[in-house]
Amino acid sequence: MSNIITWAMCATTIGIWCPENDPIVQLPNGKIRGVNHGNYLSFESIPYAEPPIGKNRFEAPKPYSGKWLGIRDATKPSVTCIQWDEFYDKKDLTHGVEDCLLINVYTPSLSSEKPYNVLINIHGGAFMYGNAIEDKIDLLMKNRQLVIVKMNYRLGVMGFLSTADEVITGNFGLKDQRLALEWTKANIAAFNGNPEKMTVIGESAGSTAVHFQMLNKRFENLATSAISFSGTALSDWGIDGHAAEKAVAVAKYLNCPTDSSSSIKKCLQSKDAADIVRTSKEFQKNNIVPYSPSILFSPVVEPKTAQNAFITEKPETIIRNGKSAEIPWLASVMRDEGAIPCAEYMKKDSNGVEIIEQLNERWTELAPINFCLNNVVEDSELPAYTNKLKQQYMGDKRFNAENYFLFQKFCTDVIIENGVKKAWALHKKYTKSPVYGYMYDNPPPSGIGNLLANRSDINFGTAHDSDTSLIFNSESGIAAFPENQQKMSSHFVEMIENFCLTGTLQFGSCKFVENSSKTKGFLAMHITNDSCQSVNADQLP
Structure with missing residues (x-):
């Protein structure tokens, strides 16, 4: 009751000191000062792990142990983890810093x-x-119902390099995320959050990361529900099948000895972080599309003898053996996921011809690497496997502008949709907690496919990120979206809020079906501009 009285006095009395106007939070490490944005308070750049530098590079994160006197400034946005960023508008795509394991609370x-x-x-x-x-969190904070947490984690070679043994175990980015979740569980009450009611969400690789977190039983103690927007650990790019080869290649690029994993690790720990990250470009040479493949380093299955291992079995095996976390889970897919990255093949070369045509001569060479098919079958089987897929999606048709959408359907299925549908089926069969799904099928007037292709004469459909762009990409409210997208934005935000607050899932007036081992088939919500209905997953477009 005293909190209510204080809040009322703050709102009505001139001159009284109000904690909301100068928000200060006490943490075990010391006090931090945040910012009042009017309808929410922010506390940013809070360290949750020791800096992953020097001897801590390529190691599991350690909880932050530092203390500070006085009040720490938590008013500035967190730095970016050092990365090779294909969307960075500079000649050198490397930017960010290595000491970056920070968390933000709103x-x-x-x-x-x-x-x-x-x-x-x-x-x-x-x-x-x-x-x-x-x-951006403005839409989710509008109704003042949730505490929101966001974290940095190590990326690319710094977060996922692995020698496929106990020396450089890999999965450091996933281990960072888990430590950030543990930090949140331990500290969120100081920000007026409920540590017993936490929902974890992510999009794209973040979506896949959420699913990876679910593959560990410890996740049950950290989250009460989860949402994966477009991506699961069962995607072809979910597990890196060539991690050790890449680690050796990175070492060679930097003139490090490669006689043992220990030699590689010791040498790389002495190198400049930016130089290590710049080796990413070496894996993207001799390609027809810039910065492809875009996924160079990803999670691995660690040896059972590895210390602080994140996963030691394949994701499918973990689910089938009933070892995944038992919490309600929603996983989604866009109808035209494959527009990212495949719309880029519709760029025109200097002769005005679409780049896609080059696949006619180089398909068996490029497809295994660019679409992670080399994670699925042995190298000796790749030519037959890639040609089988070509026949399945393209038939006898050529790769060209006229047949582009056949190619995009291949990209949709192989990159995202097959993994999501497989995850739906496996979790429904082998877990006891509810599983939900939806396909979003509502093309925006233009999207990231147009950006990648550098052309406006094609509608690439409901591409990857079409739903989450309506949730996270606005600082100026729903009115910033095209009119036919505003209703959708409201429904998505309400869907997330209700799932966090009540555990129920609904999009507009449509209630999601709670799939379990007792339900027949898998029923997913098919969401279009003017309808939403539950259909069998096999009947989705």
């Missing part, structure tokens, strides 16, 4: 009567790029 108030449920967002970016501040 709360409606420090003095409400009841604590707020918590929404934790893991950013996307192909495990290669991105940062905690890029997903």
Whole structure:
């Protein structure tokens, strides 16, 4: 009751000191000062792990142990983890810093009567790029119902390099995320958040990361529900099948000895971080599309003898053996996921011919690497496998502008949709908790496909990020979206809020079906501009 009285006095009395106007939070490490944005308070750049530098490079993260005197400034956005970023508008695509393991917290108030449920967002970016501040939270904070948490984690070669043994175990980015979740569980009450009601969400690689977190039983103690927007650990790019080869290649590029994993690690720990990250470009040479493949380093299955191992079995095996976390999970797919990255093949070369035509001569060479098919079958089987897929999607047709959407359907299925549908089926069969799904099928007037292709004469459909762009990409409210997208934005935001607050899932007036081992088939919501209905997953477009 005293909190209510204080809040009322703050709102009506001139001259009284109000904690909301100069928000200060006490943490075990010391006090931090945030910023009042009007309808929410922000506390940014809070360290949750020891800097992953020097001897801590290529090691599991250690909880931050530092103390500070006085009040630490938490008013500035967090730095970006060092990365090779294909969307960075500079000649050198490397930017960011290595000491970056920071967490951001946004709360409606420090003095409400009841604590707020918590929404934790893991950013996307192909495990290669991105940062905690890029997903805007204004729409989700509008109704002042949730505490929101976002974290940085190590990316690319710094976060996912592995020698496929106990020396450089890999999965450091996933281990960072887990430590950030543990930090949130331990500290969120100080921000008026409820540590017993936490929902974890992510998009793209962040979506896949959420699913990876679910593959560990410990996740049950950290989250009460989860949402994966477009991506699962069962995607072909979910597990890197050539990690050790890449580690050796990185070492060679930097003139490090490669006689043992220990030699590689010791040498790389002495190198400049930016030089290590710049080796990414060496894996993208001799390609027809710039910065492809875009996913160079990703999670691995670690040896059972590895210390602090994140996963030691394949994702499918973990699910089938009932070892994944038992919490309600929503996983989604866009109808035209493959527009990213495949719209880029519709760029025109200097002769005015679409780049896609070059696939006619180089398909068996480029497809295994660019679409991670080399993670699926042995190298000796790749030519037959890639040609089988070509026949399945293209038939006897050529790769060209006229047949582009046949190619995009291949990209949609192989990159995202097949993995999502497989995850739906496996979790429904082998877990006891509810599984939900939807396909979003509502093309915006233009999207990231147009940006990648550098052309406006094609509608690439409901591409990757079409739903989450309506949730996270606005600082000026729903009115910033095209009119036919505003209703969708409202429904998505309400869907997330209700899932966090009540555990129920609904899009507009449509209630999601709760799939379990007792339900027949898998029923997913098919969402279009003017309808939403549950259909069998096999009947989705």
